[in-house]
Amino acid sequence: MENIDEEYRHFLENNVFPQNQELNSWGLDEAFSGYYDSSSPDGAASSKNIVSERNRRKKLNERLFALRAVVPNISKMDKASIVKDAIEYIEHLQEQQKNIEAEIMELESGMPNSINQNYDFDQELPVLLRSKKKRPDQLYDSVTSTNSPIELLELRVTYMGENTIVVSMTCSKRTDTMVKLCEVFESLNLKIITANITCFSGKLLKTVFIQAKKEDKDLLQIKIQTAIAALNDPLSPMSI
Amino acid sequence: MENIDEEYRHFLENNVFPQNQELNSWGLDEAFSGYYDSSSPDGAASSKNIVSERNRRKKLNERLFALRAVVPNISKMDKASIVKDAIEYIEHLQEQQKNIEAEIMELESGMPNSINQNYDFDQELPVLLRSKKKRPDQLYDSVTSTNSPIELLELRVTYMGENTIVVSMTCSKRTDTMVKLCEVFESLNLKIITANITCFSGKLLKTVFIQAKKEDKDLLQIKIQTAIAALNDPLSPMSI
DNA sequence: CGTCACACGTGAACC
DNA sequence: TGGTTCACGTGTGAC
Numbered sequence: 001m002e003n004i005d006e007e008y009r010h011f012l013e014n015n016v017f018p019q020n021q022e023l024n025s026w027g028l029d030e031a032f033s034g035y036y037d038s039s040s041p042d043g044a045a046s047s048k049n050i051v052s053e054r055n056r057r058k059k060l061n062e063r064l065f066a067l068r069a070v071v072p073n074i075s076k077m078d079k080a081s082i083v084k085d086a087i088e089y090i091e092h093l094q095e096q097q098k099n100i101e102a103e104i105m106e107l108e109s110g111m112p113n114s115i116n117q118n119y120d121f122d123q124e125l126p127v128l129l130r131s132k133k134k135r136p137d138q139l140y141d142s143v144t145s146t147n148s149p150i151e152l153l154e155l156r157v158t159y160m161g162e163n164t165i166v167v168s169m170t171c172s173k174r175t176d177t178m179v180k181l182c183e184v185f186e187s188l189n190l191k192i193i194t195a196n197i198t199c200f201s202g203k204l205l206k207t208v209f210i211q212a213k214k215e216d217k218d219l220l221q222i223k224i225q226t227a228i229a230a231l232n233d234p235l236s237p238m239s240i
Numbered sequence: 241m242e243n244i245d246e247e248y249r250h251f252l253e254n255n256v257f258p259q260n261q262e263l264n265s266w267g268l269d270e271a272f273s274g275y276y277d278s279s280s281p282d283g284a285a286s287s288k289n290i291v292s293e294r295n296r297r298k299k300l301n302e303r304l305f306a307l308r309a310v311v312p313n314i315s316k317m318d319k320a321s322i323v324k325d326a327i328e329y330i331e332h333l334q335e336q337q338k339n340i341e342a343e344i345m346e347l348e349s350g351m352p353n354s355i356n357q358n359y360d361f362d363q364e365l366p367v368l369l370r371s372k373k374k375r376p377d378q379l380y381d382s383v384t385s386t387n388s389p390i391e392l393l394e395l396r397v398t399y400m401g402e403n404t405i406v407v408s409m410t411c412s413k414r415t416d417t418m419v420k421l422c423e424v425f426e427s428l429n430l431k432i433i434t435a436n437i438t439c440f441s442g443k444l445l446k447t448v449f450i451q452a453k454k455e456d457k458d459l460l461q462i463k464i465q466t467a468i469a470a471l472n473d474p475l476s477p478m479s480i
Numbered sequence: 481c482g483t484c485a486c487a488c489g490t491g492a493a494c495c
Numbered sequence: 496t497g498g499t500t501c502a503c504g505t506g507t508g509a510c
Binding site: 037052056059060063064066067070071079080081082084086089090091093094096097100101103104132154156176178179182183185186192194195196197199 | 324422
């Protein structure tokens with residue numbers, strides 16, 4: 001009774017799951033069909049449970065995959081790490097939102113706090129936010145001090161219709177960030193319709209129009225994130 | 241909502257810890273009890289793998305539980321649903337943050353500008369991707385650094401007053417042209433105020449605002465041309 | 481009765 | 496070379 005399962009299992013492993021571990025770590029497998037069991041209701045009493053269970057697993061993996069697509073800073077591809085990064089990112093967003101709201105209050109309350117630009121030789125921090133010195137508990141955006149990694153502040157990938165996907169991303173302006181950003185996109189071999197990089201006040205905004213299909217949106221985002229992460233740190237950071 | 245207790249009741253029955261603490265579902269057993277089958281006749285068999293696997297599962301469940309804790313509105317207690325709600329929440333936060341940031345910009349610059357409200361109401365997006373399995377043959381291609389020189393079509397360097405020099409240049413769009421162009425400007429160690437690259441219809445237009453004095457204009461232009469020429473052909477000291 | 485969601489042990493694959 | 500991570504099938508309890 002077991003050898004049937006063994007056969008089927010090896011079939012799945014060898015056919016559906018030959019993937020290399022980078023990019024798309026766990027199987028978005030699909031297209032299992034045709035296998036059918038019509039005998040021995042007691043022995044193969046599963047036969048419906050196992051496919052259901054398989055679907056459940058696949059659904060959770062898809063969701064987890066999509067979760068990773070939404071979180072900009074990903075450290076590792078582990079399931080646990082993905083959830084961990086998502087938690088940190090949510091906390092970071094919540095705190096940042098509070099700060100921003102406080103700042104909006106402050107701005108609205110009427111101080112004509114004009115722009116006092118003092119050009120120092122050092123990195124110019126953006127005029128808005130991030131000047132708050134909170135507790136050092138949240139070390140979200142103080143990533144590992146390799147030479148100068150790309151600090152991805154935002155990444156949006158949206159389908160625009162007409163087989164056009166727009167990638168819009170914001171980074172901190174650091175040395176060689178522009179070069180690295182261009183390298184990332186050059187390495188992906190995309191069909192770039194038009195591209196644009198703008199640098200202002202310590203930030204760097206890049207917009208790329210890419211010819212691609214709608215269903216490639218999430219995969220494209222993952223590719224970009226993976227390329228940036230790989231460029232930032234070829235080794236893998238810590239995990240608990 | 242009340243069936244939460246019923247939901248995780250069966251987790252507690254297996255995973256130790258008579259915790260009276262509320263809201264601690266999913267067997268967050270901190271108690272380490274490495275007991276397994278003591279009567280296993282097969283000797284080692286797994287013995288270490290199964291406890292490791294158990295820890296891995298526990299860790300993922302903890303993280304998933306923590307993820308649920310930071311997402312305010314959770315519909316169901318399913319693992320998949322938790323991840324789904326987290327994704328929606330993150331997207332919501334991102335969009336909200338973007339709007340708020342735009343508002344801050346608007347408030348700061350003093351220019352009353354219309355807010356483009358973009359209400360995105362995707363109630364259920366299964367985020368399925370790669371429904372078809374394609375042959376990932378040409379994936380993971382190397383960068384193939386094809387050595388294509390920068391074809392400079394135009395270069396204008398003008399002094400704008402206020403110690404600002406504007407560089408505007410046009411090139412043909414080739415592979416790695418963007419990267420090389422960025423590299424050129426990074427290598428010159430200029431005080432770049434703001435920069436912009438736009439790519440359209442086979443051409444590439446770059447505009448850079450540089451903080452420099454009026455008398456540096458010509459020297460700057462020479463430097464840019466020299467750098468491009470040197471990058472195109474490192475051997476010959478190129479003509480202008 | 482079936483369905484759903486879960487934890488579990490296990491073999492395999494990758495460092 | 497283990498240590499990790501994963502998918503898989505199965506048993507179980509709740510609805």
